[in-house]
Amino acid sequence: MNPTHLAVDGYVEAIPTPGTDQGTATFELILFPSNADDMAPDAPDTVFACSTADPAITDMLLTEVQPGDLVRVCGTVDQPEASDAPARLTVCTLEVLPAPPVPVLHDMVLDRYGKYVVVFNADTDTDIDIGADAVPVFTATGEWVGHAASPDAIEVLIDIHERVHGSGS
Structure with a gap:
């Protein structure tokens, strides 16, 4: 050959x-x-x-x-x-060569709200009707907080979580 x-x-x-x-x-x-x-x-x-x-x-x-x-x-x-x-x-x-950039998974963006982490444009479970604008919210330690109905409702969800669970969680 x-x-x-x-x-x-x-x-x-x-x-x-x-x-x-x-x-x-x-x-x-x-x-x-x-x-x-x-x-x-x-x-x-x-x-x-x-x-x-x-x-x-x-x-x-x-x-x-x-x-x-x-x-x-x-x-x-x-x-x-x-x-x-x-x-x-x-x-x-x-x-x-320089190392290639780490790929972004499905345009997912993590953002911090103090000790909370929100996930924008995350793949969500289609079996649950949570709305197209729903934003998953977690504590920085990984504890599930819930879905905010929209980006505007994130602070309301965090405020409710802190009232129910205390501001120390």
């Missing part, structure tokens, strides 16, 4: 190790999918067995790169004879 030139982003699986020859290093790279939102949660990871003979990349791998780092690598990939073995990627360039 002919080698294919490839540029991919991925996470370093484990601590890179020195290769068998002087000035070389090996590591495993888990592909960072560009379409992660469209993938099934149980989809298998794509893993590349990477190696390099570039002294600068070897030095970076063995002294700076840590497991879990997001990197962009360019090089040539060869598929091994054994179908269950990972593809071999010979790396000619390596760049450590």
Whole structure:
């Protein structure tokens, strides 16, 4: 099979190790999918067995790169004879990337009202008719307070909770 030139982003699986020859290093790279939102949660990871003979990349791998780092690598990939073995990627360039931002879950926003936490635009149980504008309210320690009928009613719900349970809860 002919080698294919490839540029991919991925996470370093484990601590890179020195290769068998002087000035070389090996590591495993888990592909960072560009379409992660469209993938099934149980989809298998794509893993590349990477190696390099570039002294600068070897030095970076063995002294700076840590497991879990997001990197962009360019090089040539060869598929091994054994179908269950990972593809071999010979790396000619390596760049450590900043960590990707943490995704926001369904536009959910948490806000604090003193010792209370409210959840805006949260997914709510559709079996209960609480209204489209209802806002779940909790104490900062996680105790359930209730649903405020709307954002305007949050302070009323908190006031009622403090009168019933005391201001110390």
